[in-house]
Amino acid sequence: MSKTPNYDAKIKTLLDETKLGERTCPLTGEKWNFDEREMGWCRKFNAPRMDYSPRTLMQIFLSFRTAYEIFWNRHANSGEPILSYLHPDVPVPVVNDNEWHNMDVDAHPEYQVDYDLSQPLLPQMTNLVKKVPIGARRETKNVINTIGVGMWDVEDCYMVFSTVGVKRCLYTYYCLEGSEDVMQSVFVQSSQNCFGATRVERSHSCKVALESRDCLHCNFVFDCRNCEDCFGATNLRNAKYVFFNEQLSKDAYEKRVAEIDLCCRSTFEEYYRRFVELVESSPFPETFNINSPDCRGEYLFDCVRTTDSYYMLKCTDCSYNYGSKNSENCVYVATTYPGTNIWMSAQIWHCNDIKYSMNCGWSQNLEYCYNCHDCENCFGCSSLRQKKFHIFNKPYTEEEYWRRVDEIKCAMLNHGEYGEFFPLEVSPNGTQFSMAAVLYDLGDEEMEKIGAPMYDPDRGAVLAPKKGQETPPLNIADVPDCVGDVESSAWLGKPFIDASVNRRWAVVPQELAYLKAHKLPFPREHYSSRLRRQVQMLNLIDTEDTVCASCQKQLKVHKNKTFKNRKIYCQPCYLKYLETR
Secondary structure (H helix, E strand, O other), X not given: OOOOHHHHHHHHHHHHHOOOEEEEOOOOOOEEEEOHHHHHHHHHHOOOOOOOOHHHHHHHHHOOOEOOOOEEEEEOOOOOEEEEOOOOOOOOOEEOHHHHHOOOHHHOHHHOOOOOOOOOHHHHHHHHHOOOOEEOOOEEEEEEOOEEEEEEEEEOOEEEEEEEEEEOXXXXXXXXXXXXXXXXXXXXXXXXXXXXXXEEEOOEOOEEEEEEEOOEEEEEEEOOEOOEEEEEEEOOEOOEEEEOOEEOOHHHHHHHHHOOOOOEHHHHHHHHHHHHHHHHOOEEEOOOOEOOOOOEEEEEEOOEOOEEEEXXXXXXXXXXXXXXXXXXXXXXXXXXXXXXXXXXEEEEEOEEEEEOOEEEEOOEEEEOOEOOEOOEEEEOOEOOEOOEEEEOOEEOOHHHHHHHHHHHXXXXXXXXXXXXXXXXXXXXXXXXXXXXXXXXXXXHHHHHHOOOOOOOOOHHHHOOOOXXXXXXXXXXXXXXXXXXHOOHHHHOOOOEEEOOOOEEEOOOXXXXXXXXXXXXXXXXXXXXXXXXXXXXXXXXXXXXXXXXXXXXXXXXXXXXXOOOOOEEEOHHHHHHHHHOO
């Protein structure tokens, strides 16, 4: 029997009266088609479909998906500086993660509100979000001697983001599952001793590896599998002693590589430039999907009936989804890890039956909840833990809860707001520092169209605790070319300015130690600029039409910001090409 009979009757009538056909996104002006598939999702999740295009919706949800940013913010109570994934101008208070885990909202009447059905409800929820503190860095469990965001089972790491089960890593995003001693890398799994890795799996001692796996002692490689001792190689399988796609003997290869000193910036940049040119001239497959034959999207692995999705592992019946694992029946979601029956949400972990919610874990049957964990049957709540039958953070009996939820959802339909997501002003990182900005390569104009506030990138450095007299920024051009000539006393911990993003940065002791030990050059930019460049070496979310460079078959492929003139083969032609290598 329905627990919200009045809402169910209203939504049925609304969906029955909804016409299929072309629509225009009110934010971007993009044309899109509301078809039987979209209607099927609406009926499945018993929800209306707003007029936003699918692309606009995913930009909104991915605006709530943290990327690789961290800022100095202010503690909600003490005002002391605190490192946080929330930009300091985002109007949501932050506290230390341990404080948040120990906070009981039921003991804080100031964090509970009465709602007014005669007024729009979503602004009332948003005002609640702005009152209740959240944890500064989303540390979940077993975070030891580490600074980063969105972590569990992480030890001795620095500036790691969305990271699980790693040790001694620096400046990484989506580094997972037993990785160790990895630096400046993105989308890395089960790899060790790697630098500049971009979507790399089960590899060891590699520098600047892209779209590769099961490689050992390989530098500047693209789409290589089970390769060893290769330098400047593309599209190889089971290869050894290859130098810029030239097969050499063991002795000739070792002699040539020994003459290259990557610890000098000038040398490193020259080989990086040659590598980019080599990749651009090498074939790309139409997708990098693996074992997902009935799917549509990019970076889909062992998926079933998954469409219009990106970077998914072992997911079934998902659409318009990003960065999910072991999930089922999830539509318009930015990360479920894992989740079932998730609709129009962002950052959901171990959940079932979630709608219009952000950063919720180990919960079920939540709607319009923000940062709630271990909860069940809650509506319009913020920062709850281990709660049931709460509305706007106030507890109710089960019977009263369902009566009120029915009233609220009917009122939201009447106000024309049920189905809208939280406004971008309460995106913790801000759209410009989110995965939306990176994966869609959003500029200021596009962010303005979807209503994203713009923040000063340097504000998070301004709020940093001052250590004596503040040192004026140094000129990065004055740093020695070779890392062996870099004296710690002169350059370690000293401020630089990355003019391209207007952000201050410095090199920390563990970073310089890693660079010297691995014979790598001193960096020249803020770490976020380096990671963004690496993510944008991948195929991104937007698609384009092209033809197979071999057989001229029409293809729809995902765009690539770095390799704009790449040569793309359809899957049969690409496999045939690999056989000739």
